[in-house]
Amino acid sequence: MKVKNIVNLLEQLAPSQYQESYDNAGLITGSGHDEVTGILVSLDCTEEIVDEAIEKNCNLIVAHHPIVFKGLKRFNGKNYVERTIIKAIKNDISIYAIHTNLDNMSHGVNYKISSLLGLKNLNILSPTKNNIQKLSVFVPSGNVDKVANALADAGAGIIGDYTSCSFRTEGTGTFKGNDSSNPTLGNKNTLEKIKEVKIEVQFNAHLKGKVLSAMHQSHPYEEVAYHITPLEITNTSIGSGMYGTLPQPIPVNDFLSKVKETFKCGTIRHTKVLKDTISKVAVCGGAGSFLLRNAIGVNADIFITGDFKYHEFFDAEDRIMIADIGHFESEQFTSDILIDYLKDQIENHKIYKTEVNTNPIQYFA
Structure with missing residues (x-):
């Protein structure tokens, strides 16, 4: 199996189209045509991770965080980013990042x-x-x-729990082919009037290429008349953060203890306790302060995330409890998502979870 085959599988799990504008998800180093000898999965990609990949004979690293967020102008090893990239390239190791696109699934x-x-x-x-x-x-x-079925097979026409959803309008299509044309119906240099049906279907934006390919392959015309329109409606299963409810309210201290134990937190930085119990919880892996207003808007009792700055804690304004558990701590289980998915999709390939703890933050207890 080649690198590009693994990339295609990961794109199905989390299409890169849904990454944020500042992000750099995708294949960062390496060739898609290389045969995969092994896959190492990690949260970050550092020099230690590349060394581990070399030791385990893995020429593909699948990381959550991109090692490169912005353009590099020099490659002289002056910082860990450049050294990591240089080492990966020298050893023919591909690095693939699946970051905010996975966050948004x-x-x-x-x-x-x-x-x-x-x-x-x-x-x-x-x-x-x-x-x-x-x-x-x-x-x-x-x-x-034939065309409608092909579009449905490509993933178009799904609305909630229903598939093959479309609207059809009958009418008359006209066309006149020139000497170079090869019309399926009618004759060259003759104005033809054909009974046609306009099929309208909606689809998730990342399926555009697949849907258009299905349309062209199933359509009989040499030139297909179509147009695509962005819709105001939103697929509510794609986006940032998540919220839900506990099966039953839990005393605040008991809930914080559960969080600390589950995510192996060195500490939890939080705002003042506002309620005796926790029932509705909002979460965001990584740096989630940008979602504080959303968490308040859904009346969550607590918002669990990482990387809150000092002044941002004031923004809670006694309307919600913020619990900062740390960036690494909130995303450390991302590797499990990727490993479970890849092992379910491919066979006869070595897939490893890194043994390196890449958390740059240490706690003195």
Whole structure:
């Protein structure tokens, strides 16, 4: 199996289209045409991780955090980013990052956190906007079912618990081919009037290429008339953060103890205790201060995340309890998501979880 095959599988798990604008998810080093000798999965990619990959004969590292966030102008090993990239390239090791695109999946990082806390009735805290598009395509009446079925097989026409959803309008299509044309119906240099049906289906934006390919392959026309329209509606299963409820309210101190034990926190920085018990919980793996207003908006009792700055704690304004458990601590189980997925998808390949603790923060207790 080649690197590009693993990349395609990871793209199905978390399409790169859903990464945030500042992110750099995707294949960072290496060639997609290399045969995979082994896969090492980690939260971060550092020199130690590359050394571990070399030791385990893995030429593909799948990391959550990209080692490169912005352009590098020099490669002289002056910092850990450059040294890591140089070492990976010298040893023909591919590095793939699956970052905020995985964060934004309903089955991703925040789902893992919520599951570990035992939360139920889960919802995305801040759904990504403009992630649904509509295809309108004009099809001769005798080919409607063939095209519609192909679009459905490509993932178009899913609305909630329903599949193959479409709207169809009958009408008359006109066209006149020139000398270079090869019309499926009618003759060259003749204005043709054909009974056609306009098929309208919606689809998740990341499926655009797949849906258009299915349309072209199933459509009988040499030139297909279609257009794509962004929709205002939002797929609420894609976006940042997550919130849910505990099966039953838990005393605050008991809940914090559970969090500390589950995520192996050196400490939990939090704002003042506002309620005796915790019932509704909002979470965001990594740095989640940008979702504080959303957590307040859903009336969560506590917001669990990492990387809150001093002045940002004031923004709770006694409306919610903030619990900063640390960036690494909140995302450490991301590797388990990736390993479970890859082992379920491929056979006869060595897949390892890193033995290196890449958390740069230490605690003095």
